[in-house]
Amino acid sequence: MTNQEALYIYLLRLGDNALINGHRLAEWCSRGPFLEEDLAMTNIALDNIGRSQAFLKYAAAIDGKGKTEDDLAYKRGEREFYNHLITELPIGDFAYTVAKQLIMSCFDVLVFTDLSNSKDETIAGIAAKALKESRYHFVHARDWSYRLGKGTEESHRRYQNAIQDLWMYTGELFEMNEVENILLQEGISNNLQEVRSNWINLIMPILQDSSIRIPTVDYMQTGSCKGIHSEHLGHILSDMQYLQRAYPDAKW
Amino acid sequence: MDTQLALWEVFIQKKSGGDHTHCGSVHASDSAMALxxxxxxxxxxxxxxxxxxxPSQFVTASKAEDADMLxxxxxxxxxxHPTFYVMPEGAKQI
Structure with missing residues (x-):
């Protein structure tokens, strides 16, 4: 694998994580628990979709085949997507979404902190902007974590179940394969093993202060770094890519 | 029954140093959530x-029926209005 190929796949991964997470969060539009939260969720969704546009645009440039960010978002099949499995899981109830957001925003804050010092200036620039957004996503998820965890019996039960269900999807966040290893040597990407220990130090106290029991799981899901996904991604793409598939190159 | 969270009045400052202007209200359970x-x-x-x-409950409002009197x-x-003064030479505003 050349450095250019590694960088392309790495950018797809950054872009796909944001795109699929953003698409899922946008499903809260008009369905939030109340108006203010509806807007908060869709704001966060748009932050994600905005950064996916930046990463995929750069990916298309690195690929050098004259594609655009829209080609990459709307014309790839599910085996060509590299988003983490946790991002494609259904939004579930509000507690489930808060749990997903806490896990992902803790991860994003740490990753973008590192990437804002990347030797690749474009990645560093996008990461610096994304870091500001993710710091807010983190605060939003953290505060809801406290409220749900220490709220009513029902909110605690739902939130505890969500953390329990999602925990087996946290392992693959820190997987490193050839792509990450090549780019780490180049000073472009970061060491996800270090991110892992920082992530645990960041999320554990929040879960403890939310009166949430830390799950113990003996199996971690994996596959997305090879383009192997859950059954959910195909359904997302059939919805998200419908227009481009039905009316190729449609413009408005 | 009102099932909404408590009401908060929101004031936004456009630029640093300017005044905070009332722009609307939000529902929230505490000040952090309101922000x-x-x-x-x-x-x-x-x-x-x-x-x-x-918190909106701390706003005391004048009554509509007192508008005549007030x-x-x-x-x-x-x-x-300070419009009966001659502007001193060189002053841009009073």
Missing amino acids: QNARDIYTRRNEGSSIWVI FDPADDKIYR
Whole structure:
């Protein structure tokens, strides 16, 4: 694998994580628990979709085949997507979404902190902007974590179940394969093993202060770094890519 | 029954050093949530540089039926406007 190929796949991964997470969060539009939260969720969704546009645009440039960010978002099949499995899981109830957001925003804050010092200036620039957004996503998820965890019996039960269900999807966040290893040597990407220990130090106290029991799981899901996904991604793409598939190159 | 969370009044400062202007209200269970909700609703198009939130219950409002008594007497007292002074030379504003 050349450095250019590694960088392309790495950018797809950054872009796909944001795109699929953003698409899922946008499903809260008009369905939030109340108006203010509806807007908060869709704001966060748009932050994600905005950064996916930046990463995929750069990916298309690195690929050098004259594609655009829209080609990459709307014309790839599910085996060509590299988003983490946790991002494609259904939004579930509000507690489930808060749990997903806490896990992902803790991860994003740490990753973008590192990437804002990347030797690749474009990645560093996008990461610096994304870091500001993710710091807010983190605060939003953290505060809801406290409220749900220490709220009513029902909110605690739902939130505890969500953390329990999602925990087996946290392992693959820190997987490193050839792509990450090549780019780490180049000073472009970061060491996800270090991110892992920082992530645990960041999320554990929040879960403890939310009166949430830390799950113990003996199996971690994996596959997305090879383009192997859950059954959910195909359904997302059939919805998200419908227009481009039905009316190729449609413009408005 | 009102199932909404408590009401908070939102004041946004457009630029650093300027005044905070009332722009609306949000529902929230505490001040931290009120600030976040205000941020998401009223500053998403880059309208603000600072936010104040104040529980609506602490706002004391004048009554509509008192408007005659409170405000009409000021109608015919134009001499209270500082428009009868000659502008000192060189002053840009009084």
